[in-house]
Amino acid sequence: MKTYKNPVYASYFADPFVWRHNSEFYAIGTGLSEADGAIHTAASPTVFPLLRSPDLVHWIPAGHALVRPDDALGDTFWAPEIAFAHGKWWLYYSVGFADRLHQLRVASSSHPLGPYIDAGALTDRSTCAFAIDPHPFCDDDGSWYLFHARDFLTLQDEHGRDARAGTALVVASLENMTRLSPITHTVARATCEWQRFAANRKMYDAVYDWHTLEGPFVVKEQGRYYCLYSGGCWQTDTYGVDYVVANHVLGEYSDDGGTTIPRIMRTVANQVIGPGHCSVVTDADEKRWIAYHAWDAPMTARRLCIDPLVFTDEGPRCPGPTWTEQTVR
Numbered sequence: 001m002k003t004y005k006n007p008v009y010a011s012y013f014a015d016p017f018v019w020r021h022n023s024e025f026y027a028i029g030t031g032l033s034e035a036d037g038a039i040h041t042a043a044s045p046t047v048f049p050l051l052r053s054p055d056l057v058h059w060i061p062a063g064h065a066l067v068r069p070d071d072a073l074g075d076t077f078w079a080p081e082i083a084f085a086h087g088k089w090w091l092y093y094s095v096g097f098a099d100r101l102h103q104l105r106v107a108s109s110s111h112p113l114g115p116y117i118d119a120g121a122l123t124d125r126s127t128c129a130f131a132i133d134p135h136p137f138c139d140d141d142g143s144w145y146l147f148h149a150r151d152f153l154t155l156q157d158e159h160g161r162d163a164r165a166g167t168a169l170v171v172a173s174l175e176n177m178t179r180l181s182p183i184t185h186t187v188a189r190a191t192c193e194w195q196r197f198a199a200n201r202k203m204y205d206a207v208y209d210w211h212t213l214e215g216p217f218v219v220k221e222q223g224r225y226y227c228l229y230s231g232g233c234w235q236t237d238t239y240g241v242d243y244v245v246a247n248h249v250l251g252e253y254s255d256d257g258g259t260t261i262p263r264i265m266r267t268v269a270n271q272v273i274g275p276g277h278c279s280v281v282t283d284a285d286e287k288r289w290i291a292y293h294a295w296d297a298p299m300t301a302r303r304l305c306i307d308p309l310v311f312t313d314e315g316p317r318c319p320g321p322t323w324t325e326q327t328v329r
Contacts, residue, residue, distance in 0.1 A: 002055070002057070002327075003326060003327050003328065004057045004306065004325070004326055004328065005324065005325045005326065006272070006294070006303075006305035006307070006321065006322055006323055007294070007303035007304055007305050008059060008304055008305060009027075009051060009059040009303060010303060011303070012031060012032040012035075012302060012303065013029045013051070013302070013303060013304045014029055014030040014031075014302040015029050015030040015078065015079040015277045015293060016028075016279060016291045017079075017081045017279045018056070018279050018289075018291040018306075019082055019112075019279075020281055020282065020283070020284075023054070023284075024052055025053040025054070025055070025281065026050065026051065026062070026082075027050065027052075027053070027291070027304065028049070028050050028051075028080045028081070028082060028091075029048070029049060029080070029293070030048070030078050031048065031049040032301070034077040034078065035076065035078070036076070046064035046068060046115070047066040047068050047077045047093075048065040048066050048080045048091075049061065049063075050062040050064060050065050052113075056281070056289060056291075056306055057306075059304070063113060064114075065080065065091055065113065065114040066091060066107055066114065066118070067115050067116065067118070069095070069105070069107075069118035073095045073096075073105070074095045074096040074097045074101065074102070075097065076096055076097065076098060076102075077094070078093065078094045078095075078133070079093065079133045079215065079277065080092065080093040081134060081136060081279070082112065083138070083177070084112075085138070088108050088109065088110060088177075089109045089110070089111065090106055090108050090177050091107040091108070091114075091116040092106050092134035092135075092136055092146070093105060093106075093107070094131060094132040094133065100129065100130060101129060101130065102130050102132050103121055103122070103123045103124070103125050103128070103131055104123045104131045104132075104134045104148060105118060105120065105121050105122060106119050106122055106177065108177075108178075119178050120178055122134070122178075122180040123180065128150060130150060130151045130167070131149070132148065132149050132167075133149045133214050133215050133277075134146055134147070134148045135147040135148065135218065136174065137218045137249070143173070144173070145171050145172065145174060146171065146172055146173075146180055147170070147171045147187060147216040147218060147227065148171075149167050149169055149212075149213065149214045149215075149216065150184075151166070151168075151203075152165060152167075152168050153165050153203075153204060158186050159252075163189035163191060164191065164195070164196075164211040165203075165208040165209065166195075166210045166212050166213070167197070167210075167211075167212045168187075168188055168189045168211075168212075168213045169186070169187035169188045169189075169214075169216050169227065169229055170184040170185060170186055171185050171187050171216075171251070172184045172185070173250075185250045185251050187216065187227055187244060187253050188229060188253055189213070190212070190213055190231065191255070192231070192260060193260070194231060194232055194260065194261055195211045195212065195213060195231035195232055196212075196232065196233070197210045197232065197233045198210050198233060211231075212231060212232065212233065213229050214229065214231075215229055215277035217229075217279050218249075219280050219288070224245055224247060225246045225247070225248070225253075226243050226244075226315070226316055227244050227245070227246075227253060228264065230276030230277050231262060232262075234274055236274065237273050238267070239274035239275070239276050240261070240262025240264070240265055240266035240267065240274075240276060241264040241275065241276050241318075242255075242259060242262040242263050242264060243263070243264060243315065244256070245315070256315055263314075263315070264309075264316055264317060265292065265321055267321075268321060268323070270297060271297065271321075271323045272295075272305075272320075272321040272322075272323050273297065273299060274294060274302075275293070275320070276293065276294075277292060278290045279291050279292075287308065288310070289309060290306065290307055290309040290318050290320070291305070292306075292307075293305065305320070305321060307319060307321065307326075308320075
């Protein structure tokens with residue numbers, strides 16, 4: 001039996017991706033410098049803070065992962081994730097300028113803590129102006145896929161159903177670890193009020209009621225693919241975690257009955273604000289944990305938190321976000 005209390009790491013650490021390797025846990029995330037464009041070559045030759053832990057509760061800094069690529073690519077670096085394949089570690093991330101012109105890229109290393117050296121682009125800004133939040137997923141047969149978020153301006157999805165303009169989720173096959181198939185499949189489009197990022201937002205030379213789905217992470221349970229995601233505006237208390245589900249990794253995905261609020265996790269007023277952008281890790285006892293960031297009450301930093309993820313008859317659920325001491329059995 002042990003206890004934990006969120007946040008489990010007190011410093012700024014957004015978009016946390018947590019994984020287990022051998023007997024340790026590792027985490028990589030978006031630091032404050034990466035988030036706000038304060039990365040500069042002279043002062044910051046490396047990108048993305050790393051942490052390590054023996055137990056998911058006690059974390060220590062472990063340097064930075066990525067050797068900064070060409071300055072011309074941008075000064076904001078978001079939402080890194082790590083995968084292991086073919087004897088190498090692969091770092092997937094986005095880079096761009098402010099909140100536009102982000103592309104997906106991949107880097108590689110012989111060690112989980114790096115250094116990771118950029119290996120090239122996965123998306124082209126001339127054909128996809130905004131791609132963020134890459135999530136590499138390996139299916140049971142060894143095939144790799146990359147879930148991520150892109151912008152949609154149409155008010156109907158590919159099946160002719162009503163949808164809302166904004167950032168939404170897609171998946172494409174990885175032809176190899178450094179080449180993404182040009183054929184994408186829609187995973188989820190925004191349909192709910194809580195998924196609104198901002199009203200009357202100027203985007204692409206027009207004004208939209210803009211909605212956002214981001215931070216995809218896939219968990220396979222009893223042959224079904226549950227794509228967890230965060231929706232809404234990361235700067236407000238409407239931000240939360242929900243999911244869509246499919247019988248095949250490429251879809252078609254369903255919201256499994258629909259929802260008016262995020263079902264896995266949402267703000268607890270005056271305690272935990274804007275929990276989201278999660279990853280899922282399994283401990284040595286085969287217990288699943290959801291790692292996520294959340295604002296502190298005065299909204300000074302997004303910090304690393306953990307809580308159990310369980311599958312119920314209604315789908316994946318989490319007892320969090322929590323902020324008091326929790327007992328784990």
